[in-house]
Amino acid sequence: MARSPQADSSLYAKLDPTYFSDDRVLLNLLNDEHLYVPSFNYFNTFQTDLQPFMRKVVTTWMLEVCEEQMCEDQVLPLAINYMDRFLCACNIKRQQLQMLGATCLLLASKVRSSSHLPIDLLCAYTDYSVTHEHISSWELLVLSKLKWNLASITAFDYVDQIISRHPWGVHQDLLRRHAHTLIAVFYTETNSIQTPPSLIAAACITSAYRGLKLPVPLIVTVDICASTGVEQSMLENLVQFVDQIVEGAVVQTPEPRATQDKYVTSGEFESPTYGQPETPTEVDNVYF
Template sequence: MDLLACIEHQHEVYAEKDYTILKDPRVLLNLYNQERRFTPNKNYFLEVQTEIQPFMRQVVTTWMHEVCEEQMCEDQVFPLAVNCMDRFLCLCPIKRNQLQLLGAVCLLIASKLRSTNSFSMEILCAYTDYSVSHSAMVAWELLVLSKLKWNVASITGFDYIDQIVEMFPWGAESNLLHRHARTLVSISYTDSKLIKTPPSMIAAACLTSAIRGLRLRSTNQAVNDICSIASIKISDLETVVRVVDEAVERSVPKSPPSTPEPEPKLQGYESPQHGPNTPTEVENIYF
């Protein structure tokens, strides 16, 4: 087996947590100070784009999320890709048939920055059912980078999760908290209502939703700590939490109705149809 084959077959190894960084409050302060540079500052559906509608963004970001899940890439790739897409759409009007191309290009760029194994153009073209060509991706990659002035190492909600969790004792109450909060961050980036929301607020809302879903013993204290460290009002936090929970509920496929025991049918009689199922609760989502 040659060297290239050995590299392809080796397992990914992730670095251990650096608590010197995770417990240093200066890191959070720098994130707060820099996040405004990377937060979309306008509703581009009304001010820039003439053909792109919110539901189109929903479809494309959901597709991007599914690609990331199927390729099992790092959690931070998807939020970064969506952030790059939103910032580009604030600057440059495009046609509706170019939106998936833009999403694929942003996935390519984000994976180069945040993934150990970046997407190949061939894979992304295949995921578009070859409606996007290799040459178009090459051209649009340069276009996106130039429009964003190569400032693509954006701060996203993902960057806050570990920093906040590791600073408080309640962060150790459940080993699922990191996983749940990161999953909620990814889902929240598919909702167009949160385009202009700072990533610190998205992270705070996702952490709050995850903490409540896991029913931590220190839930009330944790929510107060999150509001304090993020310098946000509880009323503002609750507003974003509701949007996140709604996005999560939409992302969960409705379970099919259970099949009842067969009953003897009377000739000419049809049994009444069952009503709609109760929506799945947030804490029942598989992460």
């Protein structure tokens, strides 16, 4: 299977202590995040041919593409944010939803990755149901509907801002990986459409911390609420929902990649055929 360039190992800059200790950064994120949250649920009032389960199917496919290509963690939530904002502005047919998802992955990888997902590769992942020309033309359509405003704030942007500000952030690497996994899964849920990214990040960090059975979970909850301005009752409700997502998934140890995926060869790329993604009920057993 040909991989995109970001599937190769990359070098990452160390966290800048100035950036993550300046309260103005976190304050600006909190002040501006409402600009990138859809103002309404487009399934109820705008989209005439789409149903919530269709979004779940396509966003799960987007998650699988990102996992297979080892995309950077910020690509998926950004791509889904583009898709939700676009669907608030343009009524489409159900047959166009996967093409929209592929286009949003292309744009998000250009904005938040060192190397973007090739269009031909995205076409392969759709089993060539869309063409290079389709995605290229839809790229301009999505950009126009988003008014070229691609600097969206997502839950990913809050994770390091929250973790690095507190003593319990000593578990930073492990906690970050689990929180990013939960954020990616949560963004595939319809409930994420109008949920502020600060609340998503707060809930996923809290759920990850508790799932890892790290010490002083009550203090962590208080600290997260203080950092984000989230009410504790809202946080607990969303944490419960995140836990339900994990508990409701099928428990199964992933098979080796060589036997788990089946590929259909066509031209330069092979198109993978996926099964339903599986998430262990215990966060300790999540495979990264």
